[in-house]
Amino acid sequence: MSNNIRLLVGIVAGAAIVYLAVFVIPFLQPFKGIVQSMPMSYGDMTQAIYFVVSLALMIILSRGKLYEYGFRLVAFKPLLKAVLISIPVMLVLMVIMMISVMLSGVMPGSYGPVGQMGMSLNKAIISVWLIASTCEELFFRGLLYGFLAPLKEKGFSLFRIQISLPVTVCALMFGLGHLCLLSMMPGVMVANIVVATTICGFIAGYFREQTGSLIPAIAVHMTFNIVGSTLPLLAG
Secondary structure (H helix, E strand, C coil), rough: CCCCHHHHHHHHHHHHHHHHHHHHHHHCCCHHHHHHHHCCCCHHHHHHHHHHHHHHCCCCCCCCHHHHHHCCCCCCHHHHHHHHHHHHHHHHHHHHHHHHHHHHHCCHHHHHHHHHHHCCCHHHHHHHHHHHHHHHHHHHHHHHHHHHHHHHCEEEEECEEEEHHHHHHHHHHHEEEEHHHHHHHHHHHHHHHHHHHHHHHHHHHHHHHHHHCCCHHHHHHHHHHHHHHHHHHHHH
């Protein structure tokens, strides 16, 4: 498969999976019935779809060699570095978000991943911190990045850091995928989330590429979600 075809297939197939997982499959029977009969949300169903589809396709594409898609251990130092970089970045992004939301006239107490979606903290810990962080990384930095990995020699340099094409594509698709929140949140809030998740995607993708493991990517994602969920509660 040529590089251009691989890139096109990755973007189109990735976007199609996101669309189906977010807007279509959870609302079909029997999936809709499962959501309504169990203590889970449509978002949880989306994460389950990401998990199943990603794992199945990674097994097929790698012929069972899942280490090619990031299923490998990582040293503690790069894992800690990924987390320590993510914390201040997300804190700055959250401060910018709070300021922009308040300037827009949106009531401060109504924003944030927990409050805006009507989640309790316990639900946020399970659904947002753990499930979303893991399942979304399996898809974006596992399946999608792994498929595009042969293109990693292409990219650009930012502050002397080389950012590959697969990292860029996965980060942009991850960020834009959060536009689905427009049905639940004010536009200014969603715009900030898209920016924050795109930056999260770049950091997660960079450490995924540098270590060859999904573990730092999941840790970065989880750190962003934890800060993004708790800081609005503390500020509110």
